[in-house]
Amino acid sequence: MRIPPVLLKTLVTVVVATIAYVTTNLINQDQNKLWQLAVSIVIGGATLIVQYMVDFERRLASVETGQQAYAREVADRLTGHHREMRTLVDRRFTDISEATELFDTLDHSMLRLDGVTRLARSATRVSSLGPGLVSAFAREEIDRLASVMENLTTMSADCPGENHDWLMALTKCTTGTMDATSSFVERNYWDSEPALRYLQAQAEAIAQRGVKVRRLFIVQKPEGVDPALLRLCEDQRNMGIDTRVVALSELPPNVRRGTTNDFVIFDETLCYEVEPDLLHENAKTTLNAREDHLRQRVKRFRELWDVGLSDT
Known part of the structure; x- marks a missing residue:
């Protein structure tokens, strides 16, 4: 059982006073009893005061220790907050510097700055819609575009399947020539809706920018030059496209060897x-x-074009 502090101090004072009274009585039994009682009370009071002083000193030391610990904690927090704020400010200034450098680079490049700005602003607006399918789709499209741009820095990019968007964009950007091959694999393509849009884009390039378009149709054997292919060639010639047909089995051995993959060379700059x-x-x-x-690829197209037939 724990004794309350006040009771403990009282008991100590009484015990000390009693001991003082007994001691003074033993030392001089002839003294006045009142004097002995007074001495005992003074000693007991002094003892009580000393106890409170010791307790006060202990509490004061405890408060000082607590204040020092709190001051250290506050100083540590302020130091950590200052460090975080400085890191945040440095990061923001770095971001601003990078953004300024990026836009300065774009301003001196051949890319359209307004298009990049539109992309950034539109992406910000979409992201403000919050999580959801639209925002997720926007992120995927931005990542896809960023991957294409990164790959083009190495002068090459690829994607699975056939990318008709690339084909259309390149046709719209061409200013000089388009040299294309179309193998037997592509025969069904020309009846599709994407092919109609592709031919329309070529017709506009011919009419508006004077682009010269040549298309070489490749078949395995002469029997592949059927009426449907002849009509296809005629339709494209009517649009201003120069066409020829070549049969692989009829090629000279030195020309037969080589790629027969379908390709389009734009301005002899990109394939x-x-x-x-x-x-x-x-x-x-x-x-x-x-x-x-x-x-x-330019060499291969010229080899095939030179042996191709323009009127079958």
Whole structure:
């Protein structure tokens, strides 16, 4: 059982006073009893005062220790907050510096700055809609576009399947020439809706920008030059596209060897190439602007074009 502090102090004072009274009585038994009682009370009071002083000192030391600990804690918090704020400010200034540098680079590049600004603002508006399918789709599209841009820095980019959007965009950007091959794998393509839009874009490039378009149709054997192919060639010639047909089996051995993948060379600067799989389905699309690859594709097209027939 714990004794209350006040009771304990009282008991100590009484005990000390009693001992003092007994001691003074033993030392001089002839003294006045009142004097002995007074001495005992004074000693007991002094004892009580000393106890309170010791208790006060202990509490004061405890308060000082607590204040020092609190001061250290506040100082640590302020130091940590200052460090976080400085890091945050440095990061923001770094972001601002990077953004300024980026826009300065864009301003001196051949890219349209207004398009990049529209993309950034639109992406910000979409992200403000909060989590959801629209925001997730926007993030995927931005990541896809960023990946294409990063790949183009190496002068090459690819994607699964056939990318008709790339084909249309390149047709709209072309200012000089389009040299294209169309193999037997693509025969069904020309009856599709994307093919109609592609031909319309080529017709506009011919009429508005004077682009010269040549298309070489490739078949396995002469028997592949059927009436449907002849009508297709005539329709495209009527649109201003120069067409020829070549049969692989009739090619000289030195020309027969080489790629027969469908490709389009834009302004002799970039090659759009489609790679088929074993089922003759378009499995992969590649954009390649590397000089050695372009040289090979230009050379291959010229070889095939020179032996092709313009009037079958």
